[in-house]
Amino acid sequence: MIGRREDGQDQFFYAFDLDKVVPPDHLVRQIDSVLDLSWVHKELAPYYSHTGRPSIDPVLMIRMLIVGYVFAIRSERRICAEVQVNLAYRWFCKLGIEDKIPDHSVFCRARHERFRESDALRRVFEGVVARCIAVGLVGGEGFSIDASLIKADVDKKKRVPGDRPIAWPKAEEASHAVREYLAALDAAGRDEENNRGNDGDASDGGSRRKAPKEVSLTDPQATWVARPGVDPFFAYDANYLIDNKVGIIIDAEGTRANRVAEIAVTQTMMDRVRRRFGLRPQKLAGDSVYGAVRLLKWLVDCKITPHVPVWDKSARSDGTFSRADFVFDQKRNVYICPGGAELTSTGNIDQGHIVYYRASKNDCSSCSLKPKCTTAVVRKVTRDVNEEVRDRVRALANTEAFEQSRRERKKVEMRFAHMKRIL
Numbered sequence: 203m204i205g206r207r208e209d210g211q212d213q214f215f216y217a218f219d220l221d222k223v224v225p226p227d228h229l230v231r232q233i234d235s236v237l238d239l240s241w242v243h244k245e246l247a248p249y250y251s252h253t254g255r256p257s258i259d260p261v262l263m264i265r266m267l268i269v270g271y272v273f274a275i276r277s278e279r280r281i282c283a284e285v286q287v288n289l290a291y292r293w294f295c296k297l298g299i300e301d302k303i304p305d306h307s308v309f310c311r312a313r314h315e316r317f318r319e320s321d322a323l324r325r326v327f328e329g330v331v332a333r334c335i336a337v338g339l340v341g342g343e344g345f346s347i348d349a350s351l352i353k354a355d356v357d358k359k360k361r362v363p364g365d366r367p368i369a370w371p372k373a374e375e376a377s378h379a380v381r382e383y384l385a386a387l388d389a390a391g392r393d394e395e396n397n398r399g400n401d402g403d404a405s406d407g408g409s410r411r412k413a414p415k416e417v418s419l420t421d422p423q424a425t426w427v428a429r430p431g432v433d434p435f436f437a438y439d440a441n442y443l444i445d446n447k448v449g450i451i452i453d454a455e456g457t458r459a460n461r462v463a464e465i466a467v468t469q470t471m472m473d474r475v476r477r478r479f480g481l482r483p484q485k486l487a488g489d490s491v492y493g494a495v496r497l498l499k500w501l502v503d504c505k506i507t508p509h510v511p512v513w514d515k516s517a518r519s520d521g522t523f524s525r526a527d528f529v530f531d532q533k534r535n536v537y538i539c540p541g542g543a544e545l546t547s548t549g550n551i552d553q554g555h556i557v558y559y560r561a562s563k564n565d566c567s568s569c570s571l572k573p574k575c576t577t578a579v580v581r582k583v584t585r586d587v588n589e590e591v592r593d594r595v596r597a598l599a600n601t602e603a604f605e606q607s608r609r610e611r612k613k614v615e616m617r618f619a620h621m622k623r624i625l
Contacts, residue, residue: 220293229272230294236333239264242322249316258304263312264326265295266304274624279306314378327454328478334450335479341447344509346487346611347471349457349464350618354424354436361426361436364414383422425459439464440621442614443471445481449613452481465497472504485509487607495555499591509607511599512592516584523575525583537583541571545583559583 224231239261246260269291270281285291286303297303317323334340362368373381416426416434424436441464443453453471457463468488475481485507486492493513501508516525528537528545536559537545543565547557560582566572567579575581586592598604 218299220289220299224290224293228290230269230290233268233272234294237265237268238329239326241325245322245325246316246320249320258308258312260312260316260322262295262297262304263309264322266291267309267323268326269294277306278309282306331450331452331479335481339448340445340450340452340481342445342481343483344446344485344487344607344610345452345472345483346444346446346607346614347442347468347492348488348611348614348618349439349441349491350622351427351437351459352440352456352622354418354421354438356418356420356424356436358418358434358436360419361416362419364417364426368417368419377420379421379423386423423458427459440618441467441471442617443468443475444614444617446487446607446610446613449617451617452479461491461494464491465494468492468497469500472506482506485603485607487611489611493595495586495588495592498595499588502591502594507598507603508595509598509604510595512596514592521574523571523581528583530585530589537585539565539569539571539575539581541565541569541575543569545581547585551587555587557585557587559585 242261242264250257266281266285267278269275269285270278273284273291275281275284282303282305285295285297289299292299292301331340335342370376370380370384373384376384414426415428416436418424418426418436421436424438426434427437428434437459439457439459441455441457442451444451453475455467455471457467468486472486482504483506486501487509490511490513492508493510495513498508498510498512518524523540527540530537534544535547539545539561543561545559545561547559549557551557561580563580566576566581569575572581
């Protein structure tokens with residue numbers, strides 16, 4: 203016969219052991235068995251006041267963030283709601299059945315203050331990477347680098363052209379993002395003053411700061427991205443450095459969406475991985491964005507083989523001769539044009555890295571190939587002072603090792619897809 207639950211008074215006392223309700227094979231138990239956060243309190247102690255009310259335990263916040271990442275919970279507000287009702291999450295966060303869940307706003311404050319100032323979240327990340335290395339998931343022989351655009355959480359209508367003066371609010375009235383942006387502008391201005399005092403310091407390649415096309419009044423450090431066929435938007439770059447063996451992310455960094463920043467952060471991440479884990483790969487794979495000669499030379503100097511397409515815009519689409527049609531004579535330091543004439547250089551270096559080779563007026567004026575060469579009085583060809591490095595990297599493009607790196611580099615795209623589609 204069908205059973206019925208008797209209506210009666212609730213039980214007065216309950217004996218409840220949270221540890222017994224979490225299955226032995228649950229993922230949170232596996233993570234907890236290898237997670238060590240014993241260093242967090244000592245690391246963050248200088249960033250807390252010695253007086254006042256007790257704050258939210260930083261270890262609890264880190265554990266809740268791990269729950270959000272592992273189980274694809276997309277917002278901190280939602281993390282708090284899930285930990286409130288999920289017993290396994292409560293167990294992992296070391297919360298009792300009656301313990302109160304912190305408000306979602308504490309995560310925002312912690313990110314902008316203690317976690318950021320102390321680099322605590324990077325310490326957690328590096329701890330995970332160290333575990334992966336210890337169990338053999340990281341090969342250390344080949345790395346891949348890439349960046350992916352992350353839309354900034356701003357209203358793109360609240361923007362102004364970057365070449366116009368902007369009346370920013372006073373520091374005490376400005377948002378955190380605006381204060382950081384203004385501080386960055388001040389620092390950049392001081393750097394430019396120092397460079398001018400050092401005769402420009404030609405080692406920077408002659409780079410000059412250009413005004414951004416658009417500036418967000420909400421988050422000024424976000425970059426305005428305009429691409430064909432896509433509505434423009436403000437964005438940042440998420441930069442990943444992965445090990446090619448199984449695709450473990452061994453370093454990550456957020457930057458402005460800027461090609462120069464992507465190149466610079468590559469060196470930062472490679473150096474950090476070397477210092478932190480003692481890893482120096484034999485090869486680095488990347489797309490053509492990372493084919494700038496400055497980065498290629500740095501890799502070659504570090505004895506790391508660049509499996510990267512060379513960034514080269516010398517090809518012409520109008521049917522006239524490109525630089526590749528000219529032959530460089532290394533011993534004589536001249537270019538030989540398709541008509542057999544020589545292009546010579548004065549040796550002057552422009553913008554810190556460009557050498558110009560020019561043909562003579564007599565050779566060009568009497569050449570039957572001039573209509574296919576140039577409309578100018580004489581033809582000139584540019585060469586980078588580190589062109590030999592570029593030539594060495596170009597030669598690698600036809601090797602099997604290069605093709606293997608191209609295939610392995612696709613793993614970094616999978617990591618971006620995981621971040622954007624699941625997290």
